[in-house]
Amino acid sequence: MKVTVVGAGAVGASCAEYIAIKNFASEVVILDIKEGYAEGKAMDLMQCASLNSFDTKIVGSTNDYSKTAGSDICVITSGIPRKPGMTREELIGINAGIVKTVSSSLVEHSPNTIIIVVSNPMDTMTYLVHQTTDLPKHKIIGMGGALDSARFKYRLAEAMEAPISDIDGMVIGGHSDKGMVPLTSHATRNSIKVSEFISEERLNQVKEDTKVGGATLTKLLGTSAWYAPGAAVSALVQAIACDQKKMFPCSALLEGEYGLSNLCIGVPVLLGRNGIEKIIDVPLNNAEKAHLAESAEGVKKTNGLLEL
Numbered sequence: 001m002k003v004t005v006v007g008a009g010a011v012g013a014s015c016a017e018y019i020a021i022k023n024f025a026s027e028v029v030i031l032d033i034k035e036g037y038a039e040g041k042a043m044d045l046m047q048c049a050s051l052n053s054f055d056t057k058i059v060g061s062t063n064d065y066s067k068t069a070g071s072d073i074c075v076i077t078s079g080i081p082r083k084p085g086m087t088r089e090e091l092i093g094i095n096a097g098i099v100k101t102v103s104s105s106l107v108e109h110s111p112n113t114i115i116i117v118v119s120n121p122m123d124t125m126t127y128l129v130h131q132t133t134d135l136p137k138h139k140i141i142g143m144g145g146a147l148d149s150a151r152f153k154y155r156l157a158e159a160m161e162a163p164i165s166d167i168d169g170m171v172i173g174g175h176s177d178k179g180m181v182p183l184t185s186h187a188t189r190n191s192i193k194v195s196e197f198i199s200e201e202r203l204n205q206v207k208e209d210t211k212v213g214g215a216t217l218t219k220l221l222g223t224s225a226w227y228a229p230g231a232a233v234s235a236l237v238q239a240i241a242c243d244q245k246k247m248f249p250c251s252a253l254l255e256g257e258y259g260l261s262n263l264c265i266g267v268p269v270l271l272g273r274n275g276i277e278k279i280i281d282v283p284l285n286n287a288e289k290a291h292l293a294e295s296a297e298g299v300k301k302t303n304g305l306l307e308l
């Protein structure tokens with residue numbers, strides 16, 4: 001199993017590290033446009049191998065796509081992150097050009113690959129990869145919901161003073177400050193609805209804190225987060241590489257599911273060796289349906305800014 005990660009920055013390196021530590025891939029290629037940067041990150045990570053007991057070979061490449069040839073899975077993290085006060089949507093001007101070039105180069109060298117898109121604004125960048133490459137729709141996956149759901153569970157556990165392993169919950173919709181739809185009606189603690197444990201007011205606070213999870217960290221760090229994003233990407237890569245059929249909310253091209261079409265947005269999917277193996281239709285209450293429809297409008301508006 002060969003995995004390429006484009007972008008050796010904060011998220012790319014974190015994701016490569018988690019993949020290596022989990023020891024399921026034979027090779028991880030890290031590619032960056034900055035001279036020597038990916039080679040440096042690869043060497044540093046390889047020097048963790050004996051300490052962290054992994055055998056994954058990590059190779060760095062300065063923009064040489066021949067090293068990525070034959071990748072089973074490619075992750076795109078190249079592009080600029082936001083600064084405090086910015087929205088993810090404001091990154092489109094620079095990141096669209098980068099994602100377009102990178103996705104074409106990846107497919108040229110790995111025509112059968114599965115692509116996981118991380119660069120923001122992620123749902124629109126995922127849509128752009130559909131427009132740029134001729135990969136089938138199940139092979140293009142946007143990562144956002146897995147991270148947002150992890151943040152939702154963190155906030156729920158905090159509110160209930162419960163261990164996170166007791167909590168289950170999912171966030172669907174667009175990966176944006178306003179577009180995320182935390183499914184509070186489905187969230188549970190050991191199969192009991194979370195509304196049995198906390199007030200509606202506290203649950204609404206959890207929902208709002210979840211939606212601005214990325215912005216909160218960006219304000220604290222001065223740039224956006226990388227540990228949980230890297231962990232979330234590595235979980236998707238592992239689900240595909242190990243054919244786990246695990247369910248994650250991912251940005252997928254919709255053709256009528258949830259009453260939506262011609263956009264990529266976060267919905268629950270099953271991930272296995274073929275990429276997106278199934279889109280799961282979850283029953284939503286009226287408020288969640290309305291929020292998802294509004295979120296889709298937002299994503300479509302951002303897609304409209306693409307120069308296709």
Ligand SMILES: NC(=O)C1=CN([C@@H]2O[C@H](COP(=O)(O)OP(=O)(O)OC[C@H]3O[C@@H](n4cnc5c(N)ncnc54)[C@H](O)[C@@H]3O)[C@@H](O)[C@H]2O)C=CC1
Nearest residue numbers: 007009010011032033078079080081118119120122143229
């Ligand atoms: N979807 C999600 O849940 C998340 C998305 N992100 C997004 O991921 C992206 C990366 O974030 P960070 O790693 O923090 O940024 P970073 O600035 O640390 O790393 C980005 C890297 O991309 C490289 N790069 C730029 N243009 C390139 C090109 N044409 N080819 C190859 N490499 C290129 C840069 O040299 C840099 O090393 C941002 O757009 C950020 O908003 C970040 C966290 C979560």
Ligand SMILES: O=C([O-])CC(=O)C(=O)O
Nearest residue numbers: 082088214215218224225
């Ligand atoms: O907040 C950002 O800009 C980066 C991101 O997508 C996240 O951490 O959720």
